[in-house]
Amino acid sequence: MRYWWIVSLTILTACEFFKPKEITSEPPIAKAVDSYLYASDLEGLVPSSISQIDSTKLAAKYVEDWVKKQLMISRSSQAIDFNEAEIERKVLDYRYALMVHAFEKQYIDKNLNRNVSNEDIQTYYEDKSDNFLLKQNIIKCLYVQTPKNAPNLNQFRRNFRAYPEGNKEDLNSYISQFATKSFLEDTTWIIFDELILTTPLESLQDKNQFLTKNTYSETSDDEYIYFLKIFDYKISNETSPLEFIKEDIENIIINKRKLALKKQLEANIYEEAEQNEEFEIYSN
Numbered sequence: 001m002r003y004w005w006i007v008s009l010t011i012l013t014a015c016e017f018f019k020p021k022e023i024t025s026e027p028p029i030a031k032a033v034d035s036y037l038y039a040s041d042l043e044g045l046v047p048s049s050i051s052q053i054d055s056t057k058l059a060a061k062y063v064e065d066w067v068k069k070q071l072m073i074s075r076s077s078q079a080i081d082f083n084e085a086e087i088e089r090k091v092l093d094y095r096y097a098l099m100v101h102a103f104e105k106q107y108i109d110k111n112l113n114r115n116v117s118n119e120d121i122q123t124y125y126e127d128k129s130d131n132f133l134l135k136q137n138i139i140k141c142l143y144v145q146t147p148k149n150a151p152n153l154n155q156f157r158r159n160f161r162a163y164p165e166g167n168k169e170d171l172n173s174y175i176s177q178f179a180t181k182s183f184l185e186d187t188t189w190i191i192f193d194e195l196i197l198t199t200p201l202e203s204l205q206d207k208n209q210f211l212t213k214n215t216y217s218e219t220s221d222d223e224y225i226y227f228l229k230i231f232d233y234k235i236s237n238e239t240s241p242l243e244f245i246k247e248d249i250e251n252i253i254i255n256k257r258k259l260a261l262k263k264q265l266e267a268n269i270y271e272e273a274e275q276n277e278e279f280e281i282y283s284n
Contacts, residue, residue, distance in 0.1 A: 032071055033071065104265060112257060121242070121246055121250060121253070137207055138192060138241075139192050139195070139211065139231075139234075140186060140231045142184060143182060143184075144181070150178040156178075160227050183195060195228075201219055217230075
């Protein structure tokens with residue numbers, strides 16, 4: 001609903017650019033150069049669901065914007081010799097584009113299959129793997145940031161380094177009580193640069209080398225100790241793991257289906273019109 005209100009406002013504003021004062025008993029609410037704005041022009045533009053105060057503010061904002069646009073148009077017409085026919089053609093093109101877009105959207109919403117199977121995703125991934133090169137390093141890991149004065153750090157360090165062996169309950173309990181930041185999804189890929197942001201590791205000169213040579217890292221600054229245990233990694237420019245881009249591929253497949261439906265709609269309309277002799281192309 002909000003989208004169509006904005007579209008309506010845009011169309012009305014365009015039509016009002018050069019509107020002269022009409023022969024009417026209705027008093028104008030604004031005038032800019034030779035154009036007039038009436039209260040009736042605002043009817044239907046303000047949603048009925050908003051409060052009276054918000055409605056008044058919205059109407060006042062529209063009037064102010066209308067005045068500014070009229071002034072800009074007036075100055076523009078004085079500075080540049082516009083082709084009025086060309087402007088009118090562009091306005092009509094825009095209007096028709098909005099109509100066609102709404103029609104296509106309705107057709108696509110009605111006919112689009114949004115179910116994307118794992119097989120569809122796997123097939124697309126294998127066929128287009130060269131398109132999925134990583135732009136950043138990614139890792140699977142455990143990451144914990146604790147204050148330097150946290151209690152029993154040595155015991156926590158032993159449990160952390162022993163993961164996934166050892167007492168996971170003690171590890172999780174300690175993290176929930178004393179950690180200031182943590183990432184514990186050890187089977188989920190995460191962008192390495194985002195993980196180490198604001199930590200001492202951020203200043204690493206060769207992050208690729210760090211990932212290839214370390215499975216455990218412990219760094220610190222004045223306030224915190226940063227624990228990192230790496231289970232897997234992928235370097236930038238390697239092919240991305242499927243699970244890291246699965247959602248992206250799903251969106252790509254759906255968008256391709258949308259484009260196919262759009263082409264199908266155009267083809268169907270053309271074929272139907274041709275059969276019904278609704279158009280004719282004349283030879284020179």
